[in-house]
Amino acid sequence: MFNDDVLLNKPIVETDPLYQFLNTCSRSFKQFKILDTAIKRGFFNHLDEWKSAVDLAKELGTNPDLTDCICMSLAEIGFIEQSGEVFKNSELSTCYFKSESPYFQGEVLFNIKNGFSLWERLDEVIENGPIKVSEADYFKDNLIHSLASEIMCGELQKTTSLIASLPEFSRAEKLLDLGGGHGLYSVALSRLNQNLEIDIYDFADVIEATQKYLEKYDGHRIDLKPGNLFMDAIGNDYDLVLFSYNPGGKNPELVPKIFSALKEGGLFISKHIFYGKDEGSRDPLLDLEYNLSDFEGVKKGRKIYSFARDLTFEAYLSLLEQYFTIAQIVETEDFATEPLSKFGDALEAKMIIAKKKAKKQYVERDEVEAIGG
Numbered sequence: 001m002f003n004d005d006v007l008l009n010k011p012i013v014e015t016d017p018l019y020q021f022l023n024t025c026s027r028s029f030k031q032f033k034i035l036d037t038a039i040k041r042g043f044f045n046h047l048d049e050w051k052s053a054v055d056l057a058k059e060l061g062t063n064p065d066l067t068d069c070i071c072m073s074l075a076e077i078g079f080i081e082q083s084g085e086v087f088k089n090s091e092l093s094t095c096y097f098k099s100e101s102p103y104f105q106g107e108v109l110f111n112i113k114n115g116f117s118l119w120e121r122l123d124e125v126i127e128n129g130p131i132k133v134s135e136a137d138y139f140k141d142n143l144i145h146s147l148a149s150e151i152m153c154g155e156l157q158k159t160t161s162l163i164a165s166l167p168e169f170s171r172a173e174k175l176l177d178l179g180g181g182h183g184l185y186s187v188a189l190s191r192l193n194q195n196l197e198i199d200i201y202d203f204a205d206v207i208e209a210t211q212k213y214l215e216k217y218d219g220h221r222i223d224l225k226p227g228n229l230f231m232d233a234i235g236n237d238y239d240l241v242l243f244s245y246n247p248g249g250k251n252p253e254l255v256p257k258i259f260s261a262l263k264e265g266g267l268f269i270s271k272h273i274f275y276g277k278d279e280g281s282r283d284p285l286l287d288l289e290y291n292l293s294d295f296e297g298v299k300k301g302r303k304i305y306s307f308a309r310d311l312t313f314e315a316y317l318s319l320l321e322q323y324f325t326i327a328q329i330v331e332t333e334d335f336a337t338e339p340l341s342k343f344g345d346a347l348e349a350k351m352i353i354a355k356k357k358a359k360k361q362y363v364e365r366d367e368v369e370a371i372g373g
Contacts (some may be wrong), residue, residue, distance in 0.1 A: 031073065031077055032109075034073050034074065035074070035079065035097075035109065036109050036113065037070065038070060038074060038079075038097070039097055039106050041060055042099065043060070043071075043074070043080075044080075044089055044093045044094070044098050044099075045099055045100075046059050047080060047087060047088050048094070050083065050086040050088045051086055052086050052087075053067045053068035053071050053085070053087065054067075054068075071087045074093075075087060078092070079092060079097070096153075102152065103149075104149065105153075106149075107142065107145040107146045107148070108146050108149050108340070110145075110146065111142050111143060111145075111146030111342070111344075112342060114142055115289065115342050118131070118293060119289070119292070125292050129294075130291055130292060130293050130294035131293045132293070132294055132295075133293050134295070138293070138295065143344070144181050144206065144209050145182070145209070146344065147181065147182065147245075147344055148181075148182035148213065150337065150340070150344060151184060151337075152184070153337055155335055156184055156185065157188075158335040158336075159185065159335045159351070160188040160189055160192060162334070162335060162351070163189060163240075163242070163269060164189070164192040166267065168266075168355075169192075169193060169240070169267075171239070172239035172240050172267075173195055173239055174196070174197050174198075174237060174238050174240075175189065175196055175199070175239065175241070175242065176198075176199050176234065176235060176238045176240070176241045176242070177198060177199065177200045177201065177242050178229060178241055178242065178243045178246070179201065179229060179243065179246035179248070180200035180201060180202055180210065180242075181202060181206060181209075181210065182209065182210060182213045183200045183210040183213050183214055183219065183222065184213060184217070185244065186198045186219065186222055187213070187218075187222070189242075190220060190221055196221065197221050197222075197223075198221060198222045198223070199223050199235060199238075200222060200224050200225065201225040201227060201235070202224075202225075202226070202227075203228065204226035204227075207224045207225075207226045210224055229248060229254065229257075230251075230254070234261050236261050236262075237263055238261050238262050238263065239263055239266050239267070240262075240267050240268075240269065241258050241261055241267070241268050241269065242269045242271075243258065243268070243269065243270045243272075244269075244271040244272070245271060245272060245273075245349070247295070247298065247307060248307075249272035250272060250274060250307070250310040250311050251307070251310065251311075252309070252311055255319050255320060255322075255323060256323065259323040259324070262356045263356070264358055265355060265356060265358070266356045267355055267356075268320075268324055268352075268354045268355075268356065269351065269352070269353050270351070270352045270354070271335075271349060271350070271351040272349060273304075273346070273348065273349045273350075274312070274313035274349075274350055275306060276312060276313050277312045277314050277315075279312075281303055282303070282304075282347050283341075283345075283347065286304040286342070286345065286347070287303050289304070290304040290305070305347070313350075317352075320352070320354050323354075324356055324357060325354065325357060326352065327355050328352075329350055329352050329353070330350065330352075330353070331350060332346050332347075332348050332349050332350065334351075335349075335351060336349060
């Protein structure tokens with residue numbers, strides 16, 4: 001592999017694959033920083049009409065030469081248009097990068113940056129173990145806002161459309177959004193059924209953020225219920241229970257609790273990332289990111305979105321069938337949007353729609369625990 005005189009002979013192994021990879025990393029990081037800076041500085045809020053970099057810099061209070069370089073780089077990526085020495089927004093930037101747009105993606109970039117800061121500590125983590133974080137704080141500080149922005153770009157609309165198409169939905173009067181977070185599913189569903197009363201249940205700290213989303217999107221007939229879904233009561237007499245992308249989504253303890261919260265014939269809609277028996281990693285990169293941090297008092301599994309008490313997909317269905325009739329299983333491509341290589345990607349999630357049986361087939365607690373796989 002090594003020559004006698006390395007100064008006169010190039011390496012036997014070509015550098016092309018390595019340098020192509022490093023080039024992609026280098027350019028992508030710099031382009032990300034350009035986009036992040038442009039959003040923070042409000043570039044896209046000022047480019048509805050053709051404008052020179054000099055005029056834009058005057059409005060923003062930025063360096064005109066660097067502003068010109070940033071605009072040319074954004075034009076090269078395709079995020080703005082360029083004609084000679086003037087620039088203006090593309091359709092994409094108007095939709096996703098203007099701060100007043102309902103589809104503004106600034107929180108998503110902020111969440112990706114937070115992930116980068118965690119990756120910066122990788123060397124520390126592999127020696128000292130995951131960084132301990134509060135589960136409630138982890139979700140409310142930024143992730144909840146990023147997830148809200150992400151689902152606004154298609155998953156919210158597809159998911160609620162699927163739910164609204166169910167015959168039981170139009171007759172439903174009461175819905176529980178369990179671990180509802182931002183509450184956007186609830187707001188959308190309340191608009192699709194004017195008779196629907198909704199309870200959103202989540203940590204008390206998270207509920208504070210939920211309230212702001214209800215105010216922003218004028219949510220009606222929606223109550224907020226703070227609590228811990230493992231330790232506290234979750235209510236009863238519901239026609240529908242929606243449980244989406246929650247760390248406890250595959251825990252066997254919650255299935256009988258949700259069963260009890262529903263009326264006879266009520267629907268349980270569970271949208272989560274399930275792993276099959278003996279299934280390996282779906283994305284080692286995301287598995288690693290997932291395990292850079294650890295929730296206090298909660299034991300994570302090795303694979304992203306997995307926890308110590310989770311059931312496999314097969315075991316979860318088996319447990320559900322003790323209490324419910326499985327009506328439908330919806331695959332990822334019917335509701336999810338493009339992945340971002342970060343916590344929040346759908347990763348072959350499934351939406352299970354199950355109907356409460358008229359008579360419960362009682363399962364002893366130790367039997368329920370034995371189902372876990």
